[in-house]
Amino acid sequence: MTTVTRRNVLKGGAAVVGGMAGILATGRAPAYAQATTVHWLRWTDFVPASDQLLRNEIAKEGEKALGIKLNIETINANDIQARVTSAIQSGSGPDVVCVLNNWGQLYGESVADVSDLAEALGKSQGGFYETSRAVANDGKKWIAVPWCIVGLQIAYRKSWFAEIGYTDGKFPQTWEEYREAGKKLKAKGRPIGQTLGHTFGDAPAFAYPYLWSWGGKEVEADGKTVVLNSPATVESVKFMVAFWKDAHDEGGLAWDDSNNNRAFLSGTCSATLNGASIYIEALRKPDTYKTEAGGQLKDDILHAALPKGPGGQFSYHVPFSNLLMGYSKNQDAAKKFLGWIHSKDVYDKWFVSQKGFSVGPTTDWEKHKLWGDDPIMLPYKQAARTGRFAGYQGPSTRKAAEVVTKYIIIDMYAKAVQGMPAEDAVKWAEAELKKVYV
Amino acid sequence: MAISAVSATTLREAPPPRRQRLLEDERWLAFVLLVPTIALLGMFIAYPFIRGILLSVTNSRVGMPGDFVGLANFYKIFNDGIFRTSVYNTFLYTGVTTVFKLALGLWLAMLLNRNFRGKAFTRAFILLPFIIPTVLSTFAWKWMFDPTFSVLNWLLYHFGLITGRINWLGDPDLAMISIIVVNIWRGVPFFAISLLAGLQTISPELNEAAAIDGAKPWQRFWHITWPLLLPVTMVVVLFSVIQTFADFQIVYVMTGGGPANATHLFATYAYQIGIGTGLLSEGAAISLAMFPVLFLVVIIQLLYIRRVEVR
Numbered sequence: 030m031t032t033v034t035r036r037n038v039l040k041g042g043a044a045v046v047g048g049m050a051g052i053l054a055t056g057r058a059p060a061y062a063q064a065t066t067v068h069w070l071r072w073t074d075f076v077p078a079s080d081q082l083l084r085n086e087i088a089k090e091g092e093k094a095l096g097i098k099l100n101i102e103t104i105n106a107n108d109i110q111a112r113v114t115s116a117i118q119s120g121s122g123p124d125v126v127c128v129l130n131n132w133g134q135l136y137g138e139s140v141a142d143v144s145d146l147a148e149a150l151g152k153s154q155g156g157f158y159e160t161s162r163a164v165a166n167d168g169k170k171w172i173a174v175p176w177c178i179v180g181l182q183i184a185y186r187k188s189w190f191a192e193i194g195y196t197d198g199k200f201p202q203t204w205e206e207y208r209e210a211g212k213k214l215k216a217k218g219r220p221i222g223q224t225l226g227h228t229f230g231d232a233p234a235f236a237y238p239y240l241w242s243w244g245g246k247e248v249e250a251d252g253k254t255v256v257l258n259s260p261a262t263v264e265s266v267k268f269m270v271a272f273w274k275d276a277h278d279e280g281g282l283a284w285d286d287s288n289n290n291r292a293f294l295s296g297t298c299s300a301t302l303n304g305a306s307i308y309i310e311a312l313r314k315p316d317t318y319k320t321e322a323g324g325q326l327k328d329d330i331l332h333a334a335l336p337k338g339p340g341g342q343f344s345y346h347v348p349f350s351n352l353l354m355g356y357s358k359n360q361d362a363a364k365k366f367l368g369w370i371h372s373k374d375v376y377d378k379w380f381v382s383q384k385g386f387s388v389g390p391t392t393d394w395e396k397h398k399l400w401g402d403d404p405i406m407l408p409y410k411q412a413a414r415t416g417r418f419a420g421y422q423g424p425s426t427r428k429a430a431e432v433v434t435k436y437i438i439i440d441m442y443a444k445a446v447q448g449m450p451a452e453d454a455v456k457w458a459e460a461e462l463k464k465v466y467v
Numbered sequence: 468m469a470i471s472a473v474s475a476t477t478l479r480e481a482p483p484p485r486r487q488r489l490l491e492d493e494r495w496l497a498f499v500l501l502v503p504t505i506a507l508l509g510m511f512i513a514y515p516f517i518r519g520i521l522l523s524v525t526n527s528r529v530g531m532p533g534d535f536v537g538l539a540n541f542y543k544i545f546n547d548g549i550f551r552t553s554v555y556n557t558f559l560y561t562g563v564t565t566v567f568k569l570a571l572g573l574w575l576a577m578l579l580n581r582n583f584r585g586k587a588f589t590r591a592f593i594l595l596p597f598i599i600p601t602v603l604s605t606f607a608w609k610w611m612f613d614p615t616f617s618v619l620n621w622l623l624y625h626f627g628l629i630t631g632r633i634n635w636l637g638d639p640d641l642a643m644i645s646i647i648v649v650n651i652w653r654g655v656p657f658f659a660i661s662l663l664a665g666l667q668t669i670s671p672e673l674n675e676a677a678a679i680d681g682a683k684p685w686q687r688f689w690h691i692t693w694p695l696l697l698p699v700t701m702v703v704v705l706f707s708v709i710q711t712f713a714d715f716q717i718v719y720v721m722t723g724g725g726p727a728n729a730t731h732l733f734a735t736y737a738y739q740i741g742i743g744t745g746l747l748s749e750g751a752a753i754s755l756a757m758f759p760v761l762f763l764v765v766i767i768q769l770l771y772i773r774r775v776e777v778r
Contacts, residue, residue, distance in 0.1 A: 107723075110742065110743045110744075110745070111738075111742045111743065113529075114529045114741075114742050114743075114745050114747075115742070117529050117530045118529065118530075118747070135528075135529065135744070135745045136529060136530060136745070138530045138531055139529065139530030225726070225727075226723070226725050226726060227723040227724060227725045278614075278615065279614075279634055279637060280613075280614025280615050280632070280634050280636075280637045281614070281637065282614075282634070282636075282637035282638075282725070282726040282727075283614045283634070283635075283636035283637040283642065283722065283725065283726055284614060284615075284637075285723075288613075288614065288615065291615070291616070292615050295616075297615055355530075431744050431746075434739075434743050434744045435739070435740075435744060436725075440727040440728060443725070443726055443727035444727045447638075447639060447726065447727060447729075457548070460548075464543070464547070
C-alpha cells in the first residue's frame with residue numbers, strides 16, 4: 030500500500046502548478062494530454078446505416094491508421110448553416126463541416142485552401158463531376174473537398190402508373206405527359222407529392238431544373254446580369270399553377286424533406302422527386318411497407334429522371350462537400366483525415382453503405398460493382414452527369430448560394446400556386462434576385 | 468462617563484482604516500453592491516445590444532468584418548417586401564394572441580379563483596403548456612397540423628365536419644392562424660396563473676359589500692375586480708407583448724416562415740438572413756427594427772402602470 034505523505038502531496042501540487050503555468054503560457058495542453066481529435070460535423074444521414082458505419086467502424090479505423098480521434102457529430106441538415114455561422118464568428122467549433130448544396134460558397138473567406146487535396150483526389154479518381162466543382166471551387170481555389178452527390182430522381186409506383194397506361198416501367202417523358210398522368214392519378218386519390226416549401230433538398234432540386242427545362246435561368250453566363258423575367262419563366266410559372274392544381278398534393282407547399290418520404294411509404298402519393306431514401310427504407314423494412322394488394326412496397330418502386338420541357342431536360346442533384354475550417358487548430362490532422370477518408374478503400378465502405386443513395390464526387394465511382402446489385406438503383410448511377418447547379422448560367426457563386434438559402438426560385442412558384450399572377454410572381458423573384466446580384 | 472471619555476479619545480486618536488470608512492459610506496457601499504449586477508447587465512445586455520447596433524451599420528458578412536455603411540441596411544430592409552410582410556405578421560401575431568391570451572387567461576383565472584374539489588391539481592394541470600419545452604410541444608402541434616397526416620383533419624372528418632382535407636400549414640392564412648393558435652395555447656397559462664395571483668390579493672370583503680349593496684356580478688367585476696387587477700394585468704400584458712413580439716421557436720418549428728414567407732416574424736426573418744444566409748449586418752438591422760416598437764410599448768405601459776398605482 031502506498032503511503033501518501035505530506036511531502037508527496039506538496040511535490041504533486043508543485044508539478045500541477047508548474048504544468049498549469051506552462052499550459053497558460055503556451056495556450057496548449059501538455060503533450061501527454063493531447064489526443065489529436067478531429068471534430069467532423071455532418072447532417073443526420075437519410076441512410077442511418079452510413080452514420081452507424083462512420084461511428085462504429087470508420088472512426089475506429091481512423092484512430093488506428095492515423096492516430097487521430099474522430100469526433101463525429103450529426104445534426105439536422107437545416108441547422109448546419111446556423112452552426113457554421115456561429116462557429117466562424119466565435120472562431121471555434123468543428124474542424125471539418127460537411128455542407129450541402131453550394132453553401133460552402135457563403136463561407137469562402139473563412140475556410141482553409143484545400144486545393145492540393147482536392148486536385149489530387151480529382152486526378153486519382155477519374156475527375157470531378159461539374160456539380161462537385163461548381164460548389165467547392167470559387168474559381169481560384171478549392172474551398173472544400175467534394176464528398177458526394179445525392180442523386181435526385183422521381184420515385185414512382187410502378188403499378189399505379191401501369192394502371193394509367195405506363196406499362197413496362199415507362200414514365201412520362203414531358204411535363205405535359207406528367208401533368209396528364211398526375212391528373213388521372215389525383216382523380217384516384219393518388220396525387221404527385223412535391224414540396225415547394227423552405228427545404229434544403231427536394232424543393233430546390235425540383236424548382237431549378239424545372240425552370241431550366243422551360244428555358245428560364247437566373248443570370249447570364251457573366252454571373253451578374255439577372256435574366257429571370259423572360260417569357261420562358263412566365264410560361265413555366267403558368268404551367269406550374271395548373272400542374273399543381275391538377276396533379277399535386279396541395280399540402281406540398283408546407284412539406285419539408287421528409288414529408289414526401291412518409292407520404293410515399295404510406296401510399297398517399299404516387300410519385301415524388303427524392304433521393305433514393307424511400308426505396309432504401311422500403312428495402313430495409315420490407316414487411317412494414319406494403320402495397321394495397323399486400324405485396325412488398327419495395328417491389329413496386331421505380332425511379333425516373335425529371336421530364337423534359339421546351340428548353341431541354343435537366344436535373345439538380347444535391348452535392349455535399351467538406352469544409353476545412355480556417356479557425357481550426359487541427360488543420361494538419363484534419364487534412365490528413367480528409368485525405369485518408371477519401372482514399373478508395375476507406376471511402377468504398379461508406380459508399381457501399383449508401384446503396385446508391387449517394388454517388389461519389391468523381392466519375393470513377395460509376396464503375397463500382399454496387400451498380401450491378403440492384404437495377405432499381407441504376408438511374409442514379411450516372412445521374413450526376415446531367416446536373417446543373419444553382420446560379421446557372423453563371424457560376425455557382427456566393428450570390429447564387431444566397432439565392433438558394435433565401436428560397437427565391439422556390440417561392441416564385443409557391444407564390445403563383447397560392448394565387449399570385451404568374452407575371453407578378455416572376456417580377457417579385459426578379460426584384461429579389463437583383464437585390465442579391467447587385 | 469469615564470468609559471465614554473476613553474472611547475471618544477480612542478476614536479479620535481485612531482480613525483478607522485480607509486477601506487472601513489468607504490464601506491461605511493452608504494453611497495459608496497451601494498455602488499460596490501451594485502457592481503456585480505452592473506457587470507452582468509453590461510456583459511449580457513449592454514454589450515450584445517451595442518454590438519448589434521455596430522453590426523447593423525456595417526456590411527459585415529459571416530467571417531468578414533465589413534465596412535461602415537451608415538443606415539444602408541435599414542434602407543435596404545425597409546424596401547424589402549419580405550421584411551414588410553414580417554412586420555405586418557409580427558403586429559398581427561402579437562395583437563391577436565395577446566387579446567386572446569388575456570381574455571382566456573382572465574376567464575380561467577376567475578374560474579380557478581373559485582373553490583372546488585381538485586383545485587390544486589387543476590391549477591397545476593393548467594400550467595402544463597407553459598412547462599413543456601416550447602420546441603417539443605410545437606413539434607406535437609406540427610404533427611397535428613401536418614398537411615398529409617393531420618390528426619385534426621382526421622377528427623373533423625370523422626365527426627362529419629369536413630369533407631376534404633384542410634391545408635393547415637400550406638395555406639398562408641391558415642398557417643398564420645395555426646401559429647396563432649399554438650401561441651395562445653402556450654401563453655394562456657402564464658396569464659391565468661399571474662392574474663390568479665392578482666385576484667387573490669383582492670379582499671373578498673369588497674365584493675361581499677358590493678353584493679349586499681345590490682351590485683350584480685358583472686358590475687362587481689367591472690367596478691371592483693378589474694380596477695384592482697389592472698396593475699397586474701398591465702405587467703403581464705407587457706411581458707407577453709415583449710415575448711410574443713420576439714417569438715421565434717413556434718414559427719421556426721411549425722412553418723420555417725413559409726409557405727413562401729407568409730408567416731415570417733421579425734425573429735425568424737432575422738435568423739434566416741443573419742444566421743442562415745450569413746448576412747450578419749442585415750440580420751442585425753432586422754432584429755434592431757423591433758427595438759423602437761418594443762421600447763415604445765414598454766414606456767407607455769410603465770407610465771400607465773405608474774399612473775394607476777399613484778391613483
